[in-house]
Amino acid sequence: MTGPADTTSLPESPAQPPALTYLRFLRRALGLAFSGSWRFYAWMIVLTAIALVGLHAWGTQLRHGMAVTDLSDHVSWGLYIGNFTFGVGLAAGAVLMVIPAYLYDDHDMHDVVIIGEIVAIAAIVVCLGFVIVDMGRPDRLWHILPWIGRFHWPVSMLAWDVLVLNGYLLLNLHITGYLIYQRYLQKAPRRRWYRPFVFLAIGWAISIHTVTAFLYQGLGGRPFWSSALLAPRFITTAFISGPAFVIVLLEVVRRARVLRFGDGPTTTLTRIMRITVLLNLFMLVSELFTALYAGGAHAASVRYLFFGLHGHHALLPYIWTAVVLNVASAILLHLPQSRDDKRWLLAACGCAFVGVYIEKGIGLIVPGFIPSTLHELVEYTPTFVEWKISAGIWAVGLITLTVALRIGLAVWSGRMSERSAGTQTASPSGAPEHAGAQSVG
Amino acid sequence: MTAGPTRRVALKVLGGTLGAGAFAYAARPLAQWTAELSLEETLRRHYKELSAEELAQILRRLEEETKKTHGVDVQIRDLPAQEGVSFGYALNLSMCIGCRKCAEACHHENNHDRRTNNSYIRVLEMEQGSFDMERGKVDYDHAVPAPGKYYMPVQCHQCDNAPCVTVCPVEATWKEKDGIVVVDYDWCIGCRYCEAACPYHARRFNWTAPEIPPEEMNPDQGYLSNRLRPQGVVEKCTFCLHRTRAGRLPACLEACPTGARVFGNLLDPDSPIRWVLDNKRVYVLKEELGTRPRFFYFFDV
Numbered sequence: 001m002t003g004p005a006d007t008t009s010l011p012e013s014p015a016q017p018p019a020l021t022y023l024r025f026l027r028r029a030l031g032l033a034f035s036g037s038w039r040f041y042a043w044m045i046v047l048t049a050i051a052l053v054g055l056h057a058w059g060t061q062l063r064h065g066m067a068v069t070d071l072s073d074h075v076s077w078g079l080y081i082g083n084f085t086f087g088v089g090l091a092a093g094a095v096l097m098v099i100p101a102y103l104y105d106d107h108d109m110h111d112v113v114i115i116g117e118i119v120a121i122a123a124i125v126v127c128l129g130f131v132i133v134d135m136g137r138p139d140r141l142w143h144i145l146p147w148i149g150r151f152h153w154p155v156s157m158l159a160w161d162v163l164v165l166n167g168y169l170l171l172n173l174h175i176t177g178y179l180i181y182q183r184y185l186q187k188a189p190r191r192r193w194y195r196p197f198v199f200l201a202i203g204w205a206i207s208i209h210t211v212t213a214f215l216y217q218g219l220g221g222r223p224f225w226s227s228a229l230l231a232p233r234f235i236t237t238a239f240i241s242g243p244a245f246v247i248v249l250l251e252v253v254r255r256a257r258v259l260r261f262g263d264g265p266t267t268t269l270t271r272i273m274r275i276t277v278l279l280n281l282f283m284l285v286s287e288l289f290t291a292l293y294a295g296g297a298h299a300a301s302v303r304y305l306f307f308g309l310h311g312h313h314a315l316l317p318y319i320w321t322a323v324v325l326n327v328a329s330a331i332l333l334h335l336p337q338s339r340d341d342k343r344w345l346l347a348a349c350g351c352a353f354v355g356v357y358i359e360k361g362i363g364l365i366v367p368g369f370i371p372s373t374l375h376e377l378v379e380y381t382p383t384f385v386e387w388k389i390s391a392g393i394w395a396v397g398l399i400t401l402t403v404a405l406r407i408g409l410a411v412w413s414g415r416m417s418e419r420s421a422g423t424q425t426a427s428p429s430g431a432p433e434h435a436g437a438q439s440v441g
Numbered sequence: 442m443t444a445g446p447t448r449r450v451a452l453k454v455l456g457g458t459l460g461a462g463a464f465a466y467a468a469r470p471l472a473q474w475t476a477e478l479s480l481e482e483t484l485r486r487h488y489k490e491l492s493a494e495e496l497a498q499i500l501r502r503l504e505e506e507t508k509k510t511h512g513v514d515v516q517i518r519d520l521p522a523q524e525g526v527s528f529g530y531a532l533n534l535s536m537c538i539g540c541r542k543c544a545e546a547c548h549h550e551n552n553h554d555r556r557t558n559n560s561y562i563r564v565l566e567m568e569q570g571s572f573d574m575e576r577g578k579v580d581y582d583h584a585v586p587a588p589g590k591y592y593m594p595v596q597c598h599q600c601d602n603a604p605c606v607t608v609c610p611v612e613a614t615w616k617e618k619d620g621i622v623v624v625d626y627d628w629c630i631g632c633r634y635c636e637a638a639c640p641y642h643a644r645r646f647n648w649t650a651p652e653i654p655p656e657e658m659n660p661d662q663g664y665l666s667n668r669l670r671p672q673g674v675v676e677k678c679t680f681c682l683h684r685t686r687a688g689r690l691p692a693c694l695e696a697c698p699t700g701a702r703v704f705g706n707l708l709d710p711d712s713p714i715r716w717v718l719d720n721k722r723v724y725v726l727k728e729e730l731g732t733r734p735r736f737f738y739f740f741d742v
Contacts, residue, residue, distance in 0.1 A: 048460065052467035059470025063477075065649035065672045066631075073645050076636040136631020136646065136673025139478050143487075143611040143630055150487045150612040150628070158610035158634050220730045221604060221640025297575055374563060374595060374642045375574040 021418060025184055028421070032410055033403040043402065047395045054392010057385045058133055066136060068385045074378035075369040077134070079386045082361030083393070084130035086241065088212045089234060089360060091123035091168065093242010095205035100268055102198050108264025114412055115253065116246055117176045118404045120205070124169040126397035133389050157215045164208045171201045176408065184411045185418050209234045216368065224301035224368045227290075233283045234360075239276040240329075241356040243269040244349035251346060258409045270333065270345060277330040277352060284323075300375070305367040312370070314379040319363045325355030487612065488625045499627075500664060507669055511655040519664040520686040522619035528680055528735065529620070529707040530691075531717045532594060535741035536701035539564055539585040539592030546696030547596075550681060551667040552659050554651035561678035562596045562693060563642060596693070597622065597643035597678035598726065598734030605635035605644060605677075614675070620707075620735050621682050623665040629674040636675060640727050641734075644677045680704070707735075 061068050071078050097116030100106035132138050143149035144162055153159035175197050182189040213231035220226055247269050253259055291302035305315050332338055332348035339345075362382075371377050382390075410416040485491075485499070500517045507515050544560040553559040565577035569589050577593070586592065603622050606614055613629040616622050636644045650672040662668040663683030670676050681691040685704070694702040705712035717723065723737040 045456075049463070052463050056467040056470060059468065059472070059474060062474040062673075063470050065647070067648035071648070073636065073642070076633040076646060131632075134632065136633070136675075137629065137671075139475075139483050140611075140628070140630045143613070143628060152610050152612045156608050156610045156634075158608065158632065162610065215634075216637075219604065219608075219638050220732075221638065221727070297573065300575060368637070371575065372642055373640050374565060374579065375577060376579055376642075 024421065025181060028416060029407045032406050032416070044399065047399045050395035051392045051399065054389050054395065057388035057392065061133070061385060061389065068383065070380050070383045070386070072378055072380070074372045074376060075366060075380035077365050077369070078380050079362065079382040079390055080130045080134040082365040083390055084127050084134070085212060085364060086357050086361045087123050087127040087130060088165070088209055089238035089241050089356070090245060091120045091127065092205045092209040092235070092238040094120040094123070094246065095202055096239055096243055096269065096272055097246060097265065098198060098202055106264065106268065108262045109268060111261045112250060112259070112265050114176060114179060114408050115249060115405065117172050118401065118408055119246060119249065120172045121169065121176065121404060122397045122401035124165060125400050126393055127165060129393035129396060133393065157211060157218055160211045161215060164204065164211050168201065168204050168208050171197055171204055175201060180408050180411045184416065206235065209238050221373050222368050223298040227287070229283060229287060233280065236276050236280045236283060237356045237360055240273060240280060240352050243273045244353040247349045248346060251342060253409065259413045270338070273352065274333050277326065277333055281326060281330055300371050301367040304370050305363065309371070310377060312377045312379055314381055315363065315366060318358050322355045322358035322363055325351040326359065329355060482627060485627060487628060503668060511653070511658060513655045513658050513660060515658065515660040515662050517662045517664055517668050518683065520683065522617045523686060525708055526619045527707045528599070528685060529705065529714045529737070530680065530735065531703040531714055531723060531737040531739060533701040533703070533741060534591055534593060534738055536699040537592045537594060538699055539566055539590070540698065542696045542698060543594055543693035543702070546692040549657070550659055550692035552651070552653050552669060555654065556652055559645060561643065561645070562594050564592055564594045566590050567593050593738070595641055595726070596736070598641055598732065598736040599680065601733035601735065602731055604638040604640065604732060608634045608638040610634065621679050622677065623679055623682070624675055624677055625665065626670050626674045626676065631673040631675065633675060640730050640732060644675050646675050647672050
């Protein structure tokens with residue numbers, strides 16, 4: 001494996017063609033993705049192993065059919081679509097770093113905004129993975145491509161989702177790719193090459209989660225989803241899971257000492273979460289009240305989800321865990337200890353992340369199908385194959401995140417640049433040469 | 442050269458070899474699945490873009506495939522919607538006794554999977570004096586008709602404002618001129634969005650490849666109806682269009698022992714379906730959803 005340390009070309013070569021410089025950047029980036037400390041290797045090997053288990057399980061599902069899942073004609077979406085929905089929220093939530101950094105000129109946030117954009121990319125990779133494994137015929141994926149297939153746009157909300165998710169992925173790939181490469185060249189990025197895209201991406205982030213909510217909200221035959229509160233609640237929970245994940249990630253980056261930055265970003269994100277966790281609980285109460293006070297057949301799914309229906313109560317452990325975690329995160333975030341002690345804050349983020357994961361995953365998708373449209377009660381519990389495939393996709397997401405962050409932060413901190421091409425690249429465990437580089441834009 | 446780098450290289454080579462082996466093992470089911478696919482079918486264009494010759498070729502290929510896999514000579518036709526015909530269906534709930542002969546006939550007519558006993562029709566046993574489906578039962582297992590009950594078979598309502606057609610991201614399902622909502626099984630990507638959208642539980646997904654003994658296969662097949670479905674795609678009731686477009690009646694109607702079912706051309710003033718619509722107080726299921734079904738229920742009294 002060719003590592004960056006093997007690069008022996010001369011540091012200053014202004015006459016070199018740009019394409020070659022870019023190729024060398026890619027080669028060094030690739031090198032960085034395949035070399036590091038034993039911890040890095042261990043992490044990547046574990047993730048790769050999980051991804052391969054998932055790949056094997058997916059192949060099995062394709063060969064033998066989706067009968068290997070617990071899905072049925074009654075509950076036709078489950079763990080995969082639940083994870084997909086949660087992933088979209090995670091991707092949209094990362095925009096909460098972009099808004100302070102670019103709209104409010106928060107300089108501290110600007111130093112780390114690249115991390116949020118990388119999280120968005122990894123989250124979209126996860127979303128696309130979950131959509132593909134949920135398809136019965138992924139070999140016909142090209143049917144859903146605009147112009148090439150038969151794209152049912154603008155009628156089908158799923159066609160909209162294909163557009164906004166892939167558009168969001170491309171936008172973020174462009175923004176991060178451009179900024180990182182300019183930093184690598186040690187050039188000031190040109191505003192017109194990224195600022196319009198950044199502002200577009202802010203609106204786009206809201207759109208991906210709104211469209212995903214509309215996907216369910218637009219189905220008149222499913223009373224559990226057919227609520228105007230669904231999209232606002234999606235955005236609110238996105239603004240819980242996104243910041244929660246980023247706060248934990250910032251702490252990891254800080255402890256790995258790959259980038260030096262202030263406490264401002266964490267404080268800003270914590271403040272946002274203090275509001276969104278309460279807003280989410282408020283919306284939950286509002287939904288429960290609407291469903292339960294008047295009663296009637298429309299409330300059957302809510303009754304099934306929270307209390308069980310006619311002796312069926314498979315979702316009770318899930319949803320009450322979610323409720324307890326969401327309440328716990330709200331309490332923890334408002335305790336004074338979470339302001340002074342990182343451990344309290346991280347615990348709060350952990351609770352919030354898992355709480356939203358359950359509530360928006362299984363807790364949102366499955367009860368939409370129970371009772372069925374003919375009011376049959378058929379339950380659903382994910383099979384081992386479904387868990388293996390899901391774990392595999394998350395592992396792919398974490399691999400994407402790790403590699404992108406390694407490259408991005410090596411450049412961002414100034415450890416990897418065109419100037420340093422001839423010198424030894426510092427290992428990630430080593431101290432950065434001049435961390436906390438000036439912000440751009 | 443020191444021992445350090447050598448050992449590291451050796452470890453990397455070892456790791457790389459193990460990794461490649463693990464990858465090959467993990468990818469094997471995927472590779473086997475890919476090998477079973479046919480490139481010709483994968484790259485085929487949309488049904489509405491096919492020329493008459495291309496469609497004829499596809500029909501012959503599908504017939505050959507069935508011959509190869511099941512050893513049965515079947516005839517797959519693609520009968521077009523007839524001019525001046527718009528199908529409608531009505532069901533007399535006063536006469537239905539809940540015997541489920543219609544569901545059984547559907548099972549055989551449409552070459553359904555034998556293991557799951559699939560059918561496009563579900564019969565609900567309802568309580569007298571209630572329209573509440575929550576109090577209905579599908580899995581009743583006793584002599585019918587039971588006292589205090591009435592029976593309500595539900596199948597695709599061929600809605601004029603069909604949510605399943607709206608949501609399909611690839612136009613694999615559409616409404617034909619005679620009102621039938623069809624699926625092209627060779628275009629469907631299996632996302633099951635239509636299954637989530639349908640308010641009548643009318644759609645079925647092929648969770649495995651359907652299993653039918655060759656001697657029980659119905660050889661009279663339609664491309665958009667009862668031909669063998671592949672694994673991983675959605676299917677639905679088509680009012681037996683391979684029969685009804687050839688002037689015959691749906692299999693479920695012929696099987697009904699009480700004559701509860703009425704089928705015909707809504708545009709023909711002398712058709713039995715028109716007589717029902719003109720003389721009976723009919724209603725449709727979940728009218729409030731705005732789906733505009735072509736399947737009507739009525740009581741005799």
